[in-house]
Amino acid sequence: MASSIAEFGFxxxxxxxxxxxxxxxxxxxxxxxxxxxxxxxxxxDMLLCPMRRLANF
Structure with missing residues (x-):
């Protein structure tokens, strides 16, 4: 992942x-x-409710 970020950025x-x-x-x-x-x-992302945050894992 580090080499990809170094080459392409975020x-x-x-x-x-x-x-x-x-x-x-x-x-x-x-x-x-x-x-x-x-x-x-x-x-x-300060507006995510707890259930939506769990969905991001």
């Missing part, structure tokens, strides 16, 4: 909930850390 965001927990994109976050990226593509 094509899907890291989805973060209102309480700052990662809903989707843990692998992308780890890959960005491995590449020592300072910026990542985040989607702050």
């Amino acid at each position: 094509t899907n965001p890291i989805l973060v909930g209102a309480d700052n927990d990662i809903i989707a994109g843990r692998g992308r976050l780890l890959a960005a850390k491995k590449l020592e990226l300072k910026d990542s593509f985040l989607d702050l």
